[in-house]
Amino acid sequence: MLDITLLGVLFVAIAIGYGLGFRQASRRSDERVTPTSSGLSRDYFVGLNYLLNEQPDEAINTFINTLDVNSDTVETHITLGKLFRSRGEADKAVSIHQNLLARPALSDATNAKVQLELARDFVALGVHDRAQRLLRTLLDQDHDSDLRYPAKRLLIDLLEREKDWQSAFDTAAPLFKQYPNIRRAAAHWQCELAENNMENASRALAKRHLKKALQLDPHCVRANLLFADLEMDNARYSRAIDRLARIVDQDNAHLTTMVPALKRAYLRNDDEAGLERHLRQLIEISPYTSLIIELGELVHRRDGVDPAISVTGDLLSQAPSLRGLNYLVDLYIESQRLQGRSSPDTRLMLLKYHTEALLKNRPRHRCLRCGFTSDALQWQCPTCRYWGTIKPIIGVEGE
Numbered sequence: 001m002l003d004i005t006l007l008g009v010l011f012v013a014i015a016i017g018y019g020l021g022f023r024q025a026s027r028r029s030d031e032r033v034t035p036t037s038s039g040l041s042r043d044y045f046v047g048l049n050y051l052l053n054e055q056p057d058e059a060i061n062t063f064i065n066t067l068d069v070n071s072d073t074v075e076t077h078i079t080l081g082k083l084f085r086s087r088g089e090a091d092k093a094v095s096i097h098q099n100l101l102a103r104p105a106l107s108d109a110t111n112a113k114v115q116l117e118l119a120r121d122f123v124a125l126g127v128h129d130r131a132q133r134l135l136r137t138l139l140d141q142d143h144d145s146d147l148r149y150p151a152k153r154l155l156i157d158l159l160e161r162e163k164d165w166q167s168a169f170d171t172a173a174p175l176f177k178q179y180p181n182i183r184r185a186a187a188h189w190q191c192e193l194a195e196n197n198m199e200n201a202s203r204a205l206a207k208r209h210l211k212k213a214l215q216l217d218p219h220c221v222r223a224n225l226l227f228a229d230l231e232m233d234n235a236r237y238s239r240a241i242d243r244l245a246r247i248v249d250q251d252n253a254h255l256t257t258m259v260p261a262l263k264r265a266y267l268r269n270d271d272e273a274g275l276e277r278h279l280r281q282l283i284e285i286s287p288y289t290s291l292i293i294e295l296g297e298l299v300h301r302r303d304g305v306d307p308a309i310s311v312t313g314d315l316l317s318q319a320p321s322l323r324g325l326n327y328l329v330d331l332y333i334e335s336q337r338l339q340g341r342s343s344p345d346t347r348l349m350l351l352k353y354h355t356e357a358l359l360k361n362r363p364r365h366r367c368l369r370c371g372f373t374s375d376a377l378q379w380q381c382p383t384c385r386y387w388g389t390i391k392p393i394i395g396v397e398g399e
Helices: 003-032 036-054 055-068 072-088 090-103 108-125 128-138 145-161 165-176 182-199 202-214 221-233 237-245 259-268 270-285 290-302 305-318 322-338 347-359
Strands: 366-369 390-392
Touching: 072 090, 072 108, 072 366, 090 108, 108 128, 108 145, 108 366, 128 145, 145 165, 145 182, 165 182, 182 202, 182 221, 182 305, 202 221, 221 259, 259 270, 259 290, 290 305, 290 322, 305 322, 322 347
Parallel strands: none
Antiparallel strands: 366 390
């Protein structure tokens, strides 16, 4: 059965056949049909025969050799190059597109289109420096504005891959007004720059980048998390807590993401009672498992295992989860040991075995765009490469 690639080649073949027929019809109006034109027709049917026998390489090569490069056939050559690239043969696509650029008869608009395709070929090959040079040359030229956006997007993507955050921002800045969806990514680039500044002890520059991030995207949770870290580095724990409190209005799904920082801020400020109040407030908003377990641990350290069982059990009855149940079983096992039992109830141990087995290799985060899962939070999805789309998994198997 023909796959999608072969169907694409078939489409191109039909276009070639149409082009050949048009050329032959034009020739007939001026002169008799020559053996050469009949030869072209035979080549075309040879290519179709290869295609129908599922020999796409031979078919494509035949079509390329059949068509001269001219204004009538250049689009076909571009399409063939795309087909090679989509099949993972970007080196062949490069040959086709470079061959096109060597033809002086191309119009400026067509030349720009071929340059963009060649840059995509280089990206597919991993030759990022050549792709960048080609795209910068393309953007410096005065050509069809329809190509400027895809060329800039490709250049921005390359700069992201190279972690050249400032250049990515400078390239994208003129697009913010017309394409506001880029602002979220730009906010994360500012956060990346801020993290670099924090590592180099440049706190003033870090704050500047974080303020810019929140201007670009007021819902950027990451910026407030980094702001809280900066405040804690300066022993301003109340300010750090205020920063973290803003996340409630930014993105409810990230309440669990801020728990480690919230705990650190309160405990460094020697305010365990404040941490308990804050956790209870957050649980009233969204009874996530991580919040319940953190509260249970706090009560456990202060008051002992049985009060922790009481608090955790009551909260989990309202918002049950597998991880919460596993934690509660741990508390019951500890309680039995403290009561002097030589070994915990076998039923508890069996339940513990099953909850551990169900939780084993269970991801904690998922990309809402492509479904990628991971245990740790990543700000940019490694699969779809979108920023800010990975969030804690909510539900019985998650939070």
